[in-house]
Amino acid sequence: MPDLVPLIKVALFERFGERLEIDADLAGIDEIARISTHRVHRRYLAREISPQLMRLLCACALSAPSKSDLQQADIVVVRDKSKIEAIADLLPEMPWLRETAVFLVFLANGRRLSKICQMRDKPFPNDHLDLLFNATVDAAIVMTTFLRAAEAVGLGCCPISVIRDHAAVVSELLALPDKVIPVAGMCLGWPAEEGRISPRLSLGTTVHEDRFADDNLDAAINAYDHRRAAIRPYRGQREPQRFGQSDFYGWSEDKARQYAVPLRTDFGAFVRSKNFRLD
Numbered sequence: 287m288p289d290l291v292p293l294i295k296v297a298l299f300e301r302f303g304e305r306l307e308i309d310a311d312l313a314g315i316d317e318i319a320r321i322s323t324h325r326v327h328r329r330y331l332a333r334e335i336s337p338q339l340m341r342l343l344c345a346c347a348l349s350a351p352s353k354s355d356l357q358q359a360d361i362v363v364v365r366d367k368s369k370i371e372a373i374a375d376l377l378p379e380m381p382w383l384r385e386t387a388v389f390l391v392f393l394a395n396g397r398r399l400s401k402i403c404q405m406r407d408k409p410f411p412n413d414h415l416d417l418l419f420n421a422t423v424d425a426a427i428v429m430t431t432f433l434r435a436a437e438a439v440g441l442g443c444c445p446i447s448v449i450r451d452h453a454a455v456v457s458e459l460l461a462l463p464d465k466v467i468p469v470a471g472m473c474l475g476w477p478a479e480e481g482r483i484s485p486r487l488s489l490g491t492t493v494h495e496d497r498f499a500d501d502n503l504d505a506a507i508n509a510y511d512h513r514r515a516a517i518r519p520y521r522g523q524r525e526p527q528r529f530g531q532s533d534f535y536g537w538s539e540d541k542a543r544q545y546a547v548p549l550r551t552d553f554g555a556f557v558r559s560k561n562f563r564l565d
């Protein structure tokens with residue numbers, strides 16, 4: 287195996303702007319290398335993924351830990367091209383949906399548990415926000431574990447939360463019943479390009495020692511904006527007609543513009559319509 291330590295160090299320096307000390311004798315260094323060099327993939331080769339491999343990846347994903355062993359996450363594997371096309375038609379700004387070999391939808395399933403209580407003739411006094419929260423967290427962990435397994439075999443992934451902009455349509459298309467909602471979709475395929483590391487906020491910003499602290503947030507964000515712009519500058523500015531052209535356009539300007547418009551304001555209504563309680 288090639289010496290993975292330099293690879294990991296370079297990736298993490300690009301990601302966080304920090305030179306980490308790494309013990310070359312660490313067990314599982316190959317897994318650390320894959321995790322640290324992660325990048326999203328949005329271009330795929332026209333190559334199938336076998337049903338056996340999909341089954342293996344789903345089995346790995348669903349081997350993830352589950353809150354109280356409640357097992358409240360499900361996966362829909364969408365292979366039907368007409369269904370993938372129908373979802374792609376909803377999201378013309380994301381042409382990678384047209385290249386995906388299969389499309390996955392990770393579900394929060396609060397239905398099974400309430401049915402089990404019925405089956406076993408028990409009351410179900412836990413129909414409140416925590417049901418949704420637990421199922422959503424499980425679904426996110428299953429999605430992440432799927433991504434880890436898929437990247438281990440050389441596949442590329444792109445989670446797609448924008449399906450929630452069309453939650454009711456996607457729900458109808460996939461026949462999702464009450465108390466089952468899509469948390470995120472995922473494009474999956476054999477990568478057509480290498481992809482690039484996406485720099486993150488410094489570890490000093492997001493890793494807290496013993497207590498939460500964000501006293502130097504402004505300085506940390508400004509520093510991150512400049513570090514990131516030097517490696518991966520934005521190709522264009524969001525909504526210049528509304529916000530003008532910034533001389534310096536960094537991550538925080540982009541995210542502030544993105545969240546200066548209402549997004550998915552009907553999602554709560556959708557979740558309530560699926561009979562989840564939000565209180």
Ligand SMILES: Cc1cc2nc3c(=O)[nH]c(=O)nc-3n(C[C@H](O)[C@H](O)[C@H](O)COP(=O)(O)O)c2cc1C
Pocket residue numbers: 324325326327380444445446447448449470482483484
């Ligand atoms: C929950 C979740 C939802 C996402 N939704 C989308 C999406 O709808 N469309 C998209 O192109 N990328 C989506 N992404 C991919 C992110 O944009 C990507 O992970 C981020 O830019 C960081 O890049 P990296 O994964 O290469 O580090 C999503 C990622 C996550 C974790």
